Amino acid sequence: xxxxxxxxxxxxxxxxxxxxxxxxxxxxxxxxxxxxxxxxxxxxxxxxxxxxxxxxxxxxxxxxxxxxxxxxxxxxxxxxxxxxxxxxxxxxxxxxxxxxxxxxxxxxxxxxxxxxxxxxxxxxxxxxxxxxxxxxxxxxxxxxxxxxxxxxxxxxxxxxxxxxxxxxxxxxxxxxxxxxxxxxxxxxxxxxxxxxxxxxxxxxxxxxxxxxxxxxxxxxxxxxxxxxxxxxxxxxxxxxxxxxxxxxxxxxxxxxxxxxxxxxxxxxxxxxxxxxxxxxxxxxxxxxxxxxxxxxxxxxxxxxxxxxxxxxxxxxxxxxxxxxxxxxxxxxxxxxxxxxxxxxxxxxxxxxxxxxxxxxxxxxxxxxxxxxxxxxxxxxxxxxxxxxxxxxxxxxxxxxxxxxxxxxxxxxxxxxxxxxxxxxxxxxxxxxxxxxxxxxxxxxxxxxxxxxxxxxxxxxxxxxxxxxxxxxxxxxxxxxxxxxxxxxxxxxxxxxx
Amino acid sequence: xxxxxxxxxxxxxxxxxxxxxxxxxxxxxxxxxxxxxxxxxxxxxxxxxxxxxxxxxxxxxxxxxxxxxxxxxxxxxxxxxxxxxxxxxxxxxxxxxxxxxxxxxxxxxxxxxxxxxxxxxxxxxxxxxxxxxxxxxxxxxxxxxxxxxxxxxxxxxxxxxxxxxxxxxxxxxxxxxxxxxxxxxxxxxxxxxxxxxxxxxxxxxxxxxxxxxxxxxxxxxxxxxxxxxxxxxxxxxxxxxxxxxxxxxxxxxxxxxxxxxxxxxxxxxxxxxxxxxxxxxxxxxxxxxxxxxxxxxxxxxxxxxxxxxxxxxxx
Numbered sequence: 001x002x003x004x005x006x007x008x009x010x011x012x013x014x015x016x017x018x019x020x021x022x023x024x025x026x027x028x029x030x031x032x033x034x035x036x037x038x039x040x041x042x043x044x045x046x047x048x049x050x051x052x053x054x055x056x057x058x059x060x061x062x063x064x065x066x067x068x069x070x071x072x073x074x075x076x077x078x079x080x081x082x083x084x085x086x087x088x089x090x091x092x093x094x095x096x097x098x099x100x101x102x103x104x105x106x107x108x109x110x111x112x113x114x115x116x117x118x119x120x121x122x123x124x125x126x127x128x129x130x131x132x133x134x135x136x137x138x139x140x141x142x143x144x145x146x147x148x149x150x151x152x153x154x155x156x157x158x159x160x161x162x163x164x165x166x167x168x169x170x171x172x173x174x175x176x177x178x179x180x181x182x183x184x185x186x187x188x189x190x191x192x193x194x195x196x197x198x199x200x201x202x203x204x205x206x207x208x209x210x211x212x213x214x215x216x217x218x219x220x221x222x223x224x225x226x227x228x229x230x231x232x233x234x235x236x237x238x239x240x241x242x243x244x245x246x247x248x249x250x251x252x253x254x255x256x257x258x259x260x261x262x263x264x265x266x267x268x269x270x271x272x273x274x275x276x277x278x279x280x281x282x283x284x285x286x287x288x289x290x291x292x293x294x295x296x297x298x299x300x301x302x303x304x305x306x307x308x309x310x311x312x313x314x315x316x317x318x319x320x321x322x323x324x325x326x327x328x329x330x331x332x333x334x335x336x337x338x339x340x341x342x343x344x345x346x347x348x349x350x351x352x353x354x355x356x357x358x359x360x361x362x363x364x365x366x367x368x369x370x371x372x373x374x375x376x377x378x379x380x381x382x383x384x385x386x387x388x389x390x391x392x393x394x395x396x397x398x399x400x401x402x403x404x405x406x407x408x409x410x411x412x413x414x415x416x417x418x419x420x421x422x423x424x425x426x427x428x429x430x431x432x433x434x435x436x437x438x439x440x441x442x443x444x445x446x447x448x449x450x451x452x453x454x455x456x457x458x459x460x461x462x463x464x465x466x467x468x469x470x471x472x473x474x475x476x477x478x479x480x481x482x483x484x485x486x487x488x489x490x491x492x493x494x495x496x497x
Numbered sequence: 498x499x500x501x502x503x504x505x506x507x508x509x510x511x512x513x514x515x516x517x518x519x520x521x522x523x524x525x526x527x528x529x530x531x532x533x534x535x536x537x538x539x540x541x542x543x544x545x546x547x548x549x550x551x552x553x554x555x556x557x558x559x560x561x562x563x564x565x566x567x568x569x570x571x572x573x574x575x576x577x578x579x580x581x582x583x584x585x586x587x588x589x590x591x592x593x594x595x596x597x598x599x600x601x602x603x604x605x606x607x608x609x610x611x612x613x614x615x616x617x618x619x620x621x622x623x624x625x626x627x628x629x630x631x632x633x634x635x636x637x638x639x640x641x642x643x644x645x646x647x648x649x650x651x652x653x654x655x656x657x658x659x660x661x662x663x664x665x666x667x668x669x670x671x672x673x674x675x676x677x678x679x680x681x682x683x684x685x686x687x688x689x690x691x692x693x694x695x696x697x698x699x700x701x702x703x704x705x706x707x708x709x710x711x712x713x714x715x716x717x718x719x720x721x722x723x724x725x726x727x728x729x730x731x732x733x734x735x736x737x738x739x740x741x742x743x744x745x746x747x748x749x750x751x752x753x754x755x756x757x758x759x760x761x762x763x764x765x766x767x768x769x770x771x772x773x774x775x776x777x778x779x780x781x782x783x784x785x786x787x788x789x790x791x792x793x794x795x796x797x798x799x800x801x802x803x804x805x806x807x808x809x810x811x812x
Contacts, residue, residue, distance in 0.1 A: 039535070039579040039773075047537040120543065125536060127544070176581050192580065192590055193761025194664055218663060222756040224646060225662055229759070232653040232661035384529025384774045392533055392545075403538070 027495040029214035030476065032488060033229060033238040037193065037219040040176035043162030044117060047125035049404060052162035052486040053240070054196055054217050059100075060165035060181030063091050063110065063144070064156045070315060070484035072156045076105065076166055076182060077144070086151030086438060093142045098203055099168045100186045107138035113166045114146075114159075126163030128410075132435055151436040153443050154407070161406075161485060184210045184491055194219065198490075211494035230256070230471055237472030239479055239488050244302035250471045257474045260304050261482035265402040265466030266311050267357055269350075269365060270390075272397050273459060274420025282340040284458035287398075288326035289333035290372040291365055297464050299364045300357050305464035310451040311409050314465055315482060318444035322455040322462075333372040345373025351399045352378060353386040357466070358400040365400070394418045402466045406485055409450050412459065421459050509791050516787045517569070517780075521562050524776050530554075531578050531774040552578060565777075569784060579775045587766060588782060591750070594664055595763040598678045598685075599747035605686035606693055606743065611736070613690070614697025619724065621702060629694065636691025642753040645684035649757070652680060662758035681758045685751060689743050696739045700732040707731070733804050741797035745790045 038050035043060065057065055063077040074080075077091040097105040116122035118130045132152035137145045146155065158164060171180040179187050184207070185198040198215045201207070218235065220226050223243040229235045230242075230250070240263070242250070250256045269291065277283045297305040306314050309322030337345060348369075352362040359380060366376040376398070381389065390396045396418075403411070411417050413428030421427075430450045437443035455462070468483045478492035532548040533540065549555055556564075568575055574584040617629035653661040659680055665673045704710060705728055713723040750764025763782065770778040802808045 037769075040581055046535065047540070120547070123544070123547075125540065125544070128541065191664075191666055191761065192582075192587065193765060194666075194759075218759070220662070220759045222759065225649075225757055225759050228646075228649045228654055228661040229663075232649070232657065232659075234653075234660045234663060382529075382772055384531075384534045384772065387533045387538070388529045391538060392530070392542075401538075 027475075027497075028212055029216070030212055030490070030493060031216045031218060031234070031236045033218050033220050033226060033235045034488075035219070035221050035226070035241040038196075041179040041187065041190065041196070042167075042175040043165050044113075044122070044124050044167060045176055049486040053488050054198075055179055055181070056162040056165065056485070056487040057183065057489040057491060058185045058198060058215070058487075059179050059183045059187055060162070060167065061183050062159045062161065062164045062166060063093075064160040065489075066157070066160045066485040066487070068480045068482070068484070068489070070482070072160055075160070076110075077159075080156065086153070086436070087148045089146040089148070089155055091144045091146070093144060094205065095142055097182050097205060099171070099182055100180045100201060101168070101171060103168055103170060105166070105168075105182055106141040107144040108141075109166050109168055110144040111136045111138045112169050114164065116172075117163060124163055126161065129158045129161065129163060150432070151438065153435060153437055153440075157407075162487070185212075185215060188214075210491065212490055215490055217488075236476055237470065237479060239470040239472065240468050240483065242469045242471045244304055244467075244469060247302060247304065247469060247471075255474055256471050257476075259468070259470040259472070259479070259481045261468040261470070261480070262306060262313065262315050263404060263466045263468045263483040264313050264315075264406040264408075264485070265404040266308060266313070266408075267305070267361075267400070267402040267463045267466050268311065269461035269463065270396075270399045270401055270419055271460050272394060272418070272420055273422055274394070275397055277340065277342060277346060278397065279422070280340045281458060282336045283342070284461075285326060286333040286336035286340070286372065287369070287374075288458050288461050289329045289336065290374070291368050291461050291463070292328040293323065293463055294328070295368070296361055296364050300361045301464070301467060304467040304469060306467075307464050308462045310455040310462055311403070311412065311460070312447070312451045313406070315484060316407075316447075317440075318447035318451075320448050320451050322451060325455050326458065330368075330371050337372065337374075342373075345375065347375040347377065348397045350376045350378050351386065351390055351396045352380045353390075353399070353401060354380075354383060355402070357402060361400050361463070391418050394420060400463075404466070404486075409447070409454070412450070412454055419459060421457070423453070423457050423459075426453060505795055509788075509795075512791050513784065513788060516784060517562075517566055520780050520783050521565070524779060525558060527774075529774045531776055534774045535578060565780060569781070574781045575777045577770075577775055577778050579770070579773050579778070584778050584781045587778065588763070588785065591761060591763045591766050593667060594678070594760050595748060595750045597675075598682055598760070598762065599744060601678055601682040602685040602689065602747055603740070603744050605682055606689040607740065609686065609690035610693030610697055613694040614736075615701055615724075615729070617694070617698040618701035618705065619721070621705075626698075629698070633691040633694045636687050637695075639688065641684045641688045641751075642757050644687055645681060645754055645757040648680045648684060662760065664760050677758075677760070681754050681760060684754055684757075685747060689747070693736065693739055693743065697732070697736050700735045701728060704728045704732040730804060734801060737797060737800050737804065741793050745793045748789060748793075749786050 034050060034053060036050045038048050038054060040046050041051060041055055043051045043055050061075045063075060064072050065075040067073045076094055076097065078094050080089055080091045082089055093107055099105055114136045117124040118127065118133060132148050132150055134147045134149045139145060165181060167175060168180060184201055184204045186201045188197040188199045190196045195216050195218045200210055200213045204210060220229055226238055226242060227246045230238055247258055250258050271278050271284055273279060293307040297303060297307065307323045308314065309325055312319055350362050350366060352358045362378050366378055369376045390399050410431045412421055413424050413431045415424065427450060430446055434443050434446040437446055472479060475496045477496055478494055480489060532545045532552060536545055536548060577584050577587055580587060613629045617626045620626045649661050652659045659676060664677045667674050710723050710728055713727050750762045750767065752764035752768050755762040755765045767782050
């Protein structure tokens with residue numbers, strides 16, 4: 001009888017299920033998946049990367065934009081010029097641009113948006129990005145002038161980030177739940193916990209180049225569910241965060257394209273430099289020698305991930321490969337430990353936040369440390385605890401974390417950052433000279449000095465650049481392979497058939 | 498009867514008050530600062546302090562407790578830290594998934610369990626009984642999320658009859674929304690009905706040994722007729738009790754099944770709120786759940802009276 005019921009239930013399931021098309025017939029829409037749901041939809045109000053992944057370049061724009069190859073291109077600004085002394089940037093704005101609510105865009109909105117981003121009351125999470133700006137003025141409706149305290153070479157890049165989105169003063173109070181921008185897509189609605197829907201902005205300046213009419217972002221945290229949703233055709237693309245274990249399977253399936261690119265996430269074993277015995281550079285170097293990056297990448301990311309030797313993205317032109325500085329060498333590690341006064345090793349605690357790279361990576365690294373006599377106790381923490389204990393109170397010895405912001409080397413120059421890095425003043429100086437460098441070559445040279453200094457001091461154990469593993473329908477083109485800044489830019493996305 | 502209701506109501510309020518204290522104290526000692534969680538890894542300390550001020554976290558504990566309690570009593574549940582929308586709105590949105598899912602799962606559970614349980618009892622110690630008990634044992638042993646994954650692999654990935662998950666929304670597409678809840682409901686019902694079938698079986702068996710059933714048989718009723726006319730109604734009391742517990746459980750949202758089918762239900766809301774320290778949401782949802790369990794228990798008590806006339810005069 002139970003059997004009869006199972007059959008009956010299956011029959012009902014079949015009857016209701018059959019006849020509903022799972023593929024949309026018209027190919028002017030796209031359904032993308034993301035692991036995390038954004039808390040709000042205003043990138044100027046919260047640091048969550050998920051906001052930028054939906055909003056930046058799609059709903060909201062900056063004066064400039066980061067393109068797929070990482071270069072900075074015009075967006076709301078048509079062009080810009082830099083004064084001789086590098087302290088004045090003059091942006092020529094596009095005319096005739098309208099916000100989604102119909103109000104016209106002008107230089108007044110630039111002054112408002114950037115001044116708000118700079119002020120402590122504005123609540124912008126990226127306020128530190130604007131450290132070099134003195135003031136922004138609007139001499140004409142289509143001209144915005146940035147006056148800087150010192151030359152700041154990265155300004156056009158900074159203005160492309162989601163934090164620098166140009167918003168209208170009128171809609172700021174409601175942007176968190178109903179974002180209004182100038183981009184090629186308009187906000188349609190947000191079904192909390194499930195999805196965000198966008199529709200094409202028919203008033204967009206280049207609307208003929210935009211080939212999608214609709215885009216849906218769905219939120220699926222469970223790795224198994226991600227794979228099933230792709231296989232069942234519920235999603236057209238999962239651009240970031242496909243479980244590495246499933247990559248081989250998708251590679252064999254002709255329906256899908258697998259893209260393995262890079263994010264801006266440097267995955268590192270953070271060391272509390274202020275705590276004994278980690279204040280001794282020999283101990284930190286020993287840790288670097290003890291860790292086998294390749295084994296970590298293989299074990300944690302199924303081999304996907306580029307090893308790094310300092311805190312810097314291999315995508316950047318100024319990158320230097322420093323992975324050879326501390327090759328995996330347990331014997332050398334033991335010698336260094338003996339020199340530092342720990343011939344028999346010591347015990348430490350490794351505090352692990354929830355991501356897989358940290359939890360799985362912690363187990364592998366603990367084994368590797370054991371081979372040089374260091375006993376690592378693993379302590380899994382949830383996010384809130386990690387932020388509280390490790391980041392705020394600096395109550396930790398070692399932890400594993402991916403620092404996902406682009407060009408975040410400046411953190412090594414901060415006072416009181418959770419690494420307690422002793423040489424931070426030197427880095428702070430270098431950051432200033434990189435900011436103020438007169439040419440790209442000059443600036444890149446300073447950036448290389450920073451990388452070398454960090455590696456030399458073995459501030460942290462630098463593991464690998466977090467990969468951007470995406471899977472999408474083989475007929476879908478135009479999605480980013482790499483992630484030079486957090487965004488799922490849909491401007492060029494379209495179907496080939 | 499009215500005295501019973503008044504007593505119930507007082508107990509209800511006392512339960513809620515006790516819960517509110519426990520919930521508040523637990524969340525007070527839980528490590529983790531909501532402002533820090535919201536602002537993330539790169540937050541500057543002054544920004545965190547400013548947000549704490551804005552969220553009212555710097556006020557004295559007792560002030561915050563009574564503020565919250567007062568808000569709760571007047572129907573003002575406050576605003577979610579994470580989403581910046583009223584908590585009530587969030588909960589109502591999630592209930593549109595969780596309540597229908599619980600109802601469908603409960604309906605399936607009841608049908609399967611009652612049929613299988615009565616059948617097993619009627620075939621006591623015969624192959625039919627053993628068969629049912631074997632399936633029930635399997636059903637209890639099997640994790641429902643694993644069964645859910647199997648259903649997805651078969652009906653969504655291989656056959657393509659269903660979506661692998663997600664929830665379109667009732668106002669958008671009612672049929673598709675119903676479909677979206679079927680596989681999760683079946684996954685939930687398999688385990689729940691296995692439990693309920695065993696309760697039904699043993700309860701019916703107990704009743705069949707009662708004197709009044711023997712009397713019924715003695716006056717010439719067939720075993721089947723005695724079971725249906727006299728046995729079943731009496732056997733239902735423990736069954737309804739378990740059903741009440743199960744329904745309360747299903748209504749609280751089922752985090753794992755909601756994850757497997759990525760449904761925006763209440764379970765995921767609670768899970769997410771706890772991990773993001775969205776304390777307002779956690780407090781409000783927990784209170785509502787306690788209220789719900791108390792109400793369901795009350796309804797179950799009323800059902801006893803409907804099922805068993807003897808209870809009507811007992812008190």
